[in-house]
Amino acid sequence: MNVVHETSAGTHSCGHEDLPVNPAHALRVSYGMLLGVEDFRTLMGNPRGKQMLHNGWLHGQGVVRGYDVTTVGNELRVMPGMAVDGRGRELLMDGPMCLNLHEWYVTWAEKGEDVANTLWKPPSGTQAAAAGTSATASGQQSSSTGCDGGTEQDFCLVAVFDTCTTNPAPTLADPCDLSRKRTEDSLIVETVRLELRDGACKLPCELPTYHRVRVLLGLDAVGKDDAPGMEAARERKSVGQYPLDARPAALLLAFQKLASLDAVDLQKAVDSADQFPSSEEDAAVPLAQIKLKVIGTGSTATIQAAISVSRRCTLIPTSTIQDLLCALAPGLIGDDPHDDRASGPRVVRDSLKWQENNMQLTFRVTSELEPSSLDMRYQPVRVSSLSKHGWVVEDIGTIDYGKADPEYVTVRMNREPRYDVVRVLICGTGPTPIAGSDALATPLAGFDDGRPVGVEGRDAVWTQNVASTRSAATGQ
Incomplete structure (x- = not known):
């Protein structure tokens, strides 16, 4: 506890005395030196x-x-x-x-x-x-x-x-002091x-320091004519385009880059003669x-x-901050997303393609499927397109697996999807999902860039505008 010694008048004197501040100067003493x-x-x-x-x-x-x-x-x-x-x-x-x-x-x-x-x-x-x-x-x-x-x-x-x-x-x-103090x-x-x-x-704490980092993490909005904010927004968008398992590393690189630029800007606002972040x-x-x-x-x-x-x-x-950071670990640490033993088969996202004037859809899977789970009776793949009046369920003709390539599934349509916005659902949930060929028939686990799941499965959902590949004869 601080102790205040009283003066002879019974109260302590507040003289607003200046305490020395010399962060860049240290006393160098030597034997025999007189100190003042x-x-x-x-x-x-x-x-x-x-x-x-x-x-x-x-x-x-x-x-x-x-x-x-x-x-x-x-x-x-x-x-x-x-x-x-x-x-x-x-x-x-x-x-x-x-x-x-x-x-x-x-x-x-x-x-x-x-x-x-x-x-x-x-x-x-x-x-x-x-x-x-x-x-x-x-x-x-x-x-x-x-x-x-x-x-x-x-x-x-x-x-x-x-x-x-x-x-x-x-x-x-x-x-010489006449007061004799x-x-x-x-x-x-x-x-x-x-x-x-x-x-x-x-x-x-509401002042605009580390603006780029705050935009990257979603704490600040990008203002008008805000070049640093727009730079951070581009980095944030870039991080979001990485596969889920690669985003933590990408976010760290973006964070380090933007923090470096923000730190450079901090120096520009500092009085070179003062060196403190705030004025008196x-x-x-x-x-x-x-x-x-x-x-x-x-x-x-x-x-x-x-x-x-x-x-x-x-x-x-x-x-406390260290403890709070650990709260994110369950969402970031888990099974290796590339370990096929951690979950069922997954759809390779980049392999999804419409072909033959949108009459055929093909995609690749990461591990072997149980062919019987692709029976048309179970509607393992569903295709719909969006009109001004709502969704239209499209007509699928056949689903072939492993004929041309053991890793590929081919979905043939009876007719081209009616409207441009087409949504494809490859079923990994519910009572009749697409299943793997393992002993437990582990269901489809969504896309290959997602986190693995167990027996609960996950759907792979893909939406695309197919106007550029539509045949000229298709009516709207």
């Missing part, structure tokens, strides 16, 4: 700056734990928590803080913002604010009138990094300042969206608060 204040600041600033860069770029801006926001009676209460701001600094608040909404409103209305800013305090019955908690309330815009005459205002509650100096220690007196605060305490800011919360002005961490409704005026006013803690960014631990 700046040397010690360099010693402090190097590890601190590196940690901030790591947090800011690799973890991002958001709440790690806690920071619940509730109302207790007429008080707005913020519970302890931990967050990381936009510059990678930890915001650790180890005690609750409260704001009396009625007192805040009256003070703000009568005496202005500066006085109202001092009204955050620990809950009654607790000790003085633990390290690091101070707060302000500001903003008087974005108001509207409710149905019952009350005034409504939107505020964003944010946590802001701050520092205080404390623990005075004796120092050598400067003979003989002490200096020896500690800097990292604190959290709470602020109510006017308007809606602007969430850093945008570093605050949103905690909650708060709508205040004020009914009445002055000391008789009543104030209602509607709180939404969903308007925040939350950082999830790496170990």
Whole structure:
């Protein structure tokens, strides 16, 4: 827990002391070297700056734990928590803080913002604010009138990094200093300042970083004149054209390519003199969206608060992300789709062809079929075409298997399909599927680029527009 040492006046002094940040400079010492204040600041600033860069770029801006926001009676209460701001600094608040909404409103209305800013305090019955908690309330815009005459205002509650100096220690007196000051605060305490800011919360996790990757994974839409987004959409379409078992590897390659391009774009937005992902002005961490409704005026006013803690960014631990990734494994890991022992025979997708002016359909299978399961009585292959009035079941003449080639099935039509959009169903389910020649007569398992299935089987369904191969004599 942070400890705040009180000054002689009974309160700690918040001087907003600057902590050194020098990620690229480390102290080089040698025997006999005299060290001054700046040397010690360099010693402090190097590890601190590196940690901030790591947090800011690799973890991002958001709440790690806690920071619940509730109302207790007429008080707005913020519970302890931990967050990381936009510059990678930890915001650790180890005690609750409260704001009396009625007192805040009256003070703000009568005496202005500066006085109202001092009204955050620990809950009654607790000790003085633990390290690091101070707060302000500001903003008087974005108001509207409710149905019952009350005034409504939107505020964003944010946590802001701050520092205080404390623990005075004796120092050598400067003979030229007429004040004869003989002490200096020896500690800097990292604190959290709470602020109510006017308007809606602007969430850093909703900013358009890694846009290409987000389009690839379906999280972002492609905008107008959005060249990076269109590039990612093309990659996504390309991944979808791979066979199912090859898509994970294709997706990984596309992900790595687009992430590299997004990372290049990140550098373009960075101030070369600063190197952090967020400016000081945008570093605050949103905690909650708060709508205040004020009914009445002055000391008789009543104030209602509607709180939404969903308007925040939350950082999830790496170990939890690892566990969540494993949730995808059952859908990605299974039997080898090319292992014929894992399922029944399958239709080779690329082998499906209409021939002889759409009077004959041929396709190849991956393993031997049971010829009796192709008997016309069981309708093992069904062909239909779509008209403006609905589906038309087409007339199949014969189904031949293994005559010209032991791997091929030939379906001969009594007449060419009537309409251009033709749907073919090769049956692998139901009571009479096409079966393999194995001892269990394992049914057809769909297409060769799909996942293998067991005794439940799977249909192979193929839809094609046959207008380009239609005979000129066919009527519509």
